[in-house]
Amino acid sequence: MGDDPVMRETMSVIKAYVTHRLAPDMQRSFNRAAEILICLGDEVLSKHRETFGEVAEWLDPICDISKNANFVSTMATHTAREVFSPPPPPPPPPPVLIALLTMTAQEVEKRHRAIRFRFTTVDQRVDMFSCELSRVMVMRHGPWIRGRGGWVRNVHSGRVERRICWRSWTRNITSLGPMMES
Numbered sequence: 001m002g003d004d005p006v007m008r009e010t011m012s013v014i015k016a017y018v019t020h021r022l023a024p025d026m027q028r029s030f031n032r033a034a035e036i037l038i039c040l041g042d043e044v045l046s047k048h049r050e051t052f053g054e055v056a057e058w059l060d061p062i063c064d065i066s067k068n069a070n071f072v073s074t075m076a077t078h079t080a081r082e083v084f085s086p087p088p089p090p091p092p093p094p095p096v097l098i099a100l101l102t103m104t105a106q107e108v109e110k111r112h113r114a115i116r117f118r119f120t121t122v123d124q125r126v127d128m129f130s131c132e133l134s135r136v137m138v139m140r141h142g143p144w145i146r147g148r149g150g151w152v153r154n155v156h157s158g159r160v161e162r163r164i165c166w167r168s169w170t171r172n173i174t175s176l177g178p179m180m181e182s
Contacts, residue, residue, distance in 0.1 A: 009150050
């Protein structure tokens with residue numbers, strides 16, 4: 001993680017969300033940014049669980065997030081961009097990607113015994129997924145996070161972005177069919 005404050009904040013909120021999803025029995029007290037991310041992620045998942053499950057199923061045979069997080073992130077970003085945005089698609093906000101990537105990690109973990117054997121404890125799996133997702137998020141979305149003052153500052157100033165464009169959901173979901181079959 002080094003001395004990068006954005007990486008530390010990102011790791012903190014992502015680890016809270018990954019813990020919430022992968023190990024609900026390990027609940028800990030979270031900072032305000034993590035609590036808001038958990039609410040946003042759960043809201044996104046509740047509305048789009050089926051689609052996220054389909055994306056995870058499509059990615060399953062070709063990925064292991066512990067070895068290839070960048071590829072998983074690329075495919076998840078492409079999918080989120082297509083599903084959640086009107087044309088021309090801008091990048092989806094990081095909270096949407098975190099929810100999608102965590103759901104993907106959950107599904108991949110369920111299907112890949114190798115991950116469970118390599119990372120035998122829940123703590124190890126949470127740490128591995130959190131590190132990989134944080135690295136990818138900062139690498140790809142660090143400027144977005146920094147431009148808004150980081151996770152914690154963004155939350156405390158009340159500027160957390162909660163808008164996801166649902167308007168074109170029905171139309172854009174049809175574009176998943178050909179992508180998932182190819």
